[in-house]
Amino acid sequence: MKISFVYCSIAGKIGGGIVLLLCLLLTVSCAEKKETDTRMLEVIAVHDSVMPKMGQLGQLISQLKPLADSTASGQPYQDAIGNLEQANKAMMDWMQGFGDRFDYAEIQEGKTLSAQKSEWLDEELGKVRKMAKSMNESIAQAEALLKKNGSQE
Structure with a gap:
């Protein structure tokens, strides 16, 4: 009887420890997923x-093109077109x-990311x-160039 009681007590503590360990692992895993x-x-x-501004890029290029030429006065407009x-x-x-x-x-x-993809996500955040x-x-x-030129509405 005494051995059985001791065995149950030890098993209960081990089982409790395993449950605690599983809870801890799940918490860490959930925290990592939440961070991802x-x-x-x-x-x-x-x-x-910035995606909605894609159309604006084309409109600005269209407005700048007539002002850009090969002279020094047209260079800022050419530069702006190049940047757009x-x-x-x-x-x-x-x-x-x-x-x-x-x-x-x-x-x-x-969906959970692999360790490699988690690193990539950090890279992508910097890139975006x-x-x-x-x-x-x-x-x-x-816009500043067009405003200065009086060409923007």
Whole structure:
């Protein structure tokens, strides 16, 4: 009887320890998933903040082209067009690269990422921020030039 009681007591403590360990592992796993979800949402939010401006890039290029020529006075307009075109390319390249690295379930459904993809997500956050900055700065530059020239509505 005494051995049985001791065995049950030890088994109960071990079982309790295992349950505690499992709870701890689940908590850590959920925290990692939440961090990944948060980073993915941030990447998508940055993209979504500048995606609607893609049409504006083309409109600004159209407004700048008549003002750009090969003279020194046309150079700022040529530079602005080049920056807008580069921003457009940066968006297209980023979307292509991001889509090559992550699938729909990872992007839209919160599918758990591998360790490699989690590292990639950190890289993509830096890339998307750089791309958004490029877009916003090129738009601001073009608008300032057009305003200075009196060409913008």
